[in-house]
Amino acid sequence: MALDSNVHKNLSHESAIRHIVMWRVRGDTPNERTATSHQIKQAFEGLRGRIPGMQLLEVGIDISEVDYACDVVLLADFDSPQALRDYADHPEHLRVRRELEGLRIARHQVDYPLPASKSV
Numbered sequence: 763m764a765l766d767s768n769v770h771k772n773l774s775h776e777s778a779i780r781h782i783v784m785w786r787v788r789g790d791t792p793n794e795r796t797a798t799s800h801q802i803k804q805a806f807e808g809l810r811g812r813i814p815g816m817q818l819l820e821v822g823i824d825i826s827e828v829d830y831a832c833d834v835v836l837l838a839d840f841d842s843p844q845a846l847r848d849y850a851d852h853p854e855h856l857r858v859r860r861e862l863e864g865l866r867i868a869r870h871q872v873d874y875p876l877p878a879s880k881s882v
Contacts, residue, residue: 778817778876779840781849784832786868792827798865799823799833805858806836812854815845832870839876846873 787802789795803821810819818839824831840846849855 777842779843779846780874780876781836781838781840781846782872783836784870785834785866787833788865788867795833796823802834802862802865805862809854809858813849813852815841815848817841832868834866 785802787795787798789798800823803823806821807819809816813819816838818837820837822835822837824833824835838849840849
């Protein structure tokens with residue numbers, strides 16, 4: 763899904779941005795959903811090192827087993843909002859999306875700027 767050109771327009775071009783996506787996946791049984799979740803995880807992890815401007819990529823599979831939880835989460839940090847927009851249209855990302863078409867039944871997304879320096 764291409765990002766709207768107005769998305770992130772108010773952020774500094776220097777701002778790193780965090781992109782979080784959560785999915786519910788297709789499957790009639792817990793085992794089917796687990797297999798689908800692992801397929802999604804493997805496909806997105808294959809993007810590491812292939813996307814310019816992507817600083818970090820983590821993909822996790824839910825272990826809570828609560829009925830309202832999403833099944834898979836992707837967390838990615840990008841150099842800038844432009845790097846995130848470029849990722850949306852990157853051929854490798856589009857390939858993964860096509861490969862996984864129909865496996866994800868719900869999608870939730872949050873993008874936000876990262877602070878310039880993280881303090882604990």
